[in-house]
Amino acid sequence: MSETTQFLEMANVNVARGDSVVLHDIRLRIERGEHVAILGPNGCGKSTLIKTITCECYPIYSPEMRLRLLGRERWDISQLRQHLGVVSADLPGERTPVTRGADAVVAGFFSASTIWPNLHISPEMRQRAAEALELMQATHLANKLVGEMSAGEQRRIMIARALVHRPEMLLLDEPSNALDMAAQRELREALRRVAQQGTGIIMVTHHLADILPEINRVLMMRDGRIIADDTREALITASQLQKLFGVEVDLTERDGFWHSW
Numbered sequence: 061m062s063e064t065t066q067f068l069e070m071a072n073v074n075v076a077r078g079d080s081v082v083l084h085d086i087r088l089r090i091e092r093g094e095h096v097a098i099l100g101p102n103g104c105g106k107s108t109l110i111k112t113i114t115c116e117c118y119p120i121y122s123p124e125m126r127l128r129l130l131g132r133e134r135w136d137i138s139q140l141r142q143h144l145g146v147v148s149a150d151l152p153g154e155r156t157p158v159t160r161g162a163d164a165v166v167a168g169f170f171s172a173s174t175i176w177p178n179l180h181i182s183p184e185m186r187q188r189a190a191e192a193l194e195l196m197q198a199t200h201l202a203n204k205l206v207g208e209m210s211a212g213e214q215r216r217i218m219i220a221r222a223l224v225h226r227p228e229m230l231l232l233d234e235p236s237n238a239l240d241m242a243a244q245r246e247l248r249e250a251l252r253r254v255a256q257q258g259t260g261i262i263m264v265t266h267h268l269a270d271i272l273p274e275i276n277r278v279l280m281m282r283d284g285r286i287i288a289d290d291t292r293e294a295l296i297t298a299s300q301l302q303k304l305f306g307v308e309v310d311l312t313e314r315d316g317f318w319h320s321w
């Protein structure tokens with residue numbers, strides 16, 4: 061892998077889903093180790109942007125289009141995914157609910173839903189899984205079936221799984237969805253530890269409280285375009301959020317976290 065400082069470079073990126081173009085003219089550069097939040101109304105293209113980074117969606121070809129990840133335009137997808145940790149709201153597969161926490165994390169090495177008998181699990185993989193569980197403060201869930209965990213516990217297991225191969229960028233799509241207040245708080249603390257140990261984070265969220273103090277860059281999207289890209293101080297203001305969402309917003313900040321109503 062090249063020693064570029066760049067994680068992502070996009071220029072003139074347009075992406076279609078179904079019959080419609082849903083991302084328009086995306087120009088974006090993200091450095092390795094950056095912590096970025098993406099905000100915007102429903103349907104504005106946030107998840108599609110994440111899926112374009114993870115190569116689940118592809119840009120429409122044009123000679124001006126540029127999409128580089130870690131300095132390279134072409135990737136073997138399985139190699140690229142070794143550099144990424146992807147967490148979505150869904151469990152990775154049908155067998156995951158009947159898999160124990162530690163096994164679900166180890167299965168992340170193979171992008172598998174469970175530990176299939178043909179997979180060779182080395183002691184080092186087990187050790188790394190134990191470390192990822194510890195980082196998520198989920199060691200006590202190692203022997204519990206994923207299907208018997210609460211939503212918050214499952215989310216922490218899925219983040220441990222995404223981190224098990226030590227990716228340089230963790231991509232999270234609405235990580236606090238469906239979590240109660242205590243689980244949201246635990247998740248934030250866990251993600252702060254991830255950010256502080258140097259892993260990059262790109263997070264799509266609808267909750268301002270998810271924007272950790274470590275996240276210092278915010279992208280605002282509307283109608284498939286990035287309409288603002290600046291520091292959290294510049295963009296997390298009542299007037300900017302009002303412009304983005306079209307509703308009146310009241311904001312307070314406490315200990316580096318924002319809350320709105």
Ligand SMILES: Nc1ncnc2c1ncn2[C@@H]1O[C@H](COP(=O)(O)OP(=O)(O)OP(=O)(O)O)[C@@H](O)[C@H]1O
Pocket residue numbers: 077078079082100101102103104105106107108109
């Ligand atoms: N599988 C799909 N097939 C066709 N169109 C899709 C598909 N998934 C998303 N879209 C459309 O693409 C557009 C962008 O969707 P996307 O999920 O990226 O938005 P989002 O900002 O993440 O929304 P939300 O906040 O509701 O999750 C929307 O108009 C959506 O209807």
